[in-house]
Amino acid sequence: xxxxxxxxxxxxxxxxxxxxxxxxxxxxxxxxxxxxxxxxxxxxxxxxxxxxxxxxxxxxxxxxxxxxxxxxxxxxxxxxxxxxxxxxxxxxxxxxxxxxxxxxxxxxxxxxxxxxxxxxxxxxxxxxxxxxxxxxxxxxxxxxxxxxxxxxxxxxxxxxxxxxxxxxxxxxxxxxxxxxxxxxxxxxxxxxxxxxxxxxxxxxxxxxxxx
Numbered sequence: 001x002x003x004x005x006x007x008x009x010x011x012x013x014x015x016x017x018x019x020x021x022x023x024x025x026x027x028x029x030x031x032x033x034x035x036x037x038x039x040x041x042x043x044x045x046x047x048x049x050x051x052x053x054x055x056x057x058x059x060x061x062x063x064x065x066x067x068x069x070x071x072x073x074x075x076x077x078x079x080x081x082x083x084x085x086x087x088x089x090x091x092x093x094x095x096x097x098x099x100x101x102x103x104x105x106x107x108x109x110x111x112x113x114x115x116x117x118x119x120x121x122x123x124x125x126x127x128x129x130x131x132x133x134x135x136x137x138x139x140x141x142x143x144x145x146x147x148x149x150x151x152x153x154x155x156x157x158x159x160x161x162x163x164x165x166x167x168x169x170x171x172x173x174x175x176x177x178x179x180x181x182x183x184x185x186x187x188x189x190x191x192x193x194x195x196x197x198x199x200x201x202x203x204x205x206x207x208x209x210x211x
Contacts, residue, residue, distance in 0.1 A: 118136065
C-alpha cells in the first residue's frame with residue numbers, strides 16, 4: 001500500500017471528522033488539516049479501506065512510471081528513428097519511381113516505421129520522444145518526396161541518379177517540394193506527423209498486463 005499524504009491521509013485517518021461550516025477537521029485539534037508537515041498521529045482507518053480500498057492499479061502505475069523513465073534512452077531513440085527515416089525514404093523513392101507515381105500513402109508508412117523505431121529503441125514515456133518521432137517522420141516524408149523527384153527526373157532525362165542529384169539546382173528542388181506539399185500530399189504528411197508522435201511512446205497497460 002502506498003504512503004498517504006496531505007488531505008488524502010486525513011480522509012483515511014480514524015481521527016477525521018466533518019463539521020458543518022468547517023468541512024474536514026481533525027478530532028485531535030478541532031481544526032482543518034494543514035499540509036505544512038507530516039502528521040505523527042495518523043492511524044489508517046482499516047474499516048474504511050475494507051469498504052473502499054485504495055485502487056492498487058494507481059499504485060502500480062506510479063511505480064511503473066518511475067521505473068520506465070529510468071529506462072528511457074533518447075539518443076538511441078533518435079538514432080533508430082533517423083535510420084528508419086532514411087530507409088523509409090529510400091523505399092519510398094524506389095516504389096514511386098518503379099511505379100511511375102508519387103504515392104501519398106507512403107507517408108503513412110513513414111510515420112509508422114519511424115514512430116515504431118523510436119519506441120523500440122528509446123523506450124520513452126516522456127513527451128520529447130513523441131516530438132522527436134513526429135519531427136523525424138516529417139523529415140522522412142520530405143526526403144522520400146525529394147529522392148522520388150530526383151528519380152523521376154533521372155528517368156526522364158536518361159541520366160544516372162547521382163548525376164541528376166548533383167546537377168539539380170537546390171532552389172528548383174525546393175520549389176517542386178513546396179508545390180507538391182500544397183497538393184493533397186499535405187494531408188498524408190499530417191497523418192505521418194500524428195503517427196510519428198503517437199507511436200513513439202512506450203506502450204503501457206494499467207491493469208496488470210504487460211508493459
